[in-house]
Amino acid sequence: MNMYTKESVETFLKNQGRLYDEPVADSYEEAEEFLEDCMAVEVKTLKEVRRYLDEAGADVEGMSNEELLEACEVFALPSGGFLIVEG
Structure with a gap:
């Protein structure tokens, strides 16, 4: 489905600790699915x-x-863009 750019998924996967105490995704696919589930923008x-x-x-x-x-x-x-993930 690829609703998010590769850059967004990788940035979230690398920096998810700023929003969550525990990792919510361990792989690119899990991160992409998580972003879709929480309707990140x-x-x-x-x-x-x-x-x-x-x-x-x-x-x-x-x-x-x-x-x-x-x-x-x-x-x-x-x-230069931004990803918004509501926790």
Whole structure:
């Protein structure tokens, strides 16, 4: 089905510890399935991250861009986009 880019799946698999105490995926396939199950979202800009979190009910109005980037559910991708995984 490949709903997520390889970059997103690999970034989540490598950095899942920032969101979860225990690993939720041990392989690429498990990570991809997990992202699908929790309906993770890929976005291109920090503005889209802010909009998504705001629409999801998070209080992001007073947050700086740096604080958004530090949010545990936001994974910065090497290419410049973002993966948002709600825990």
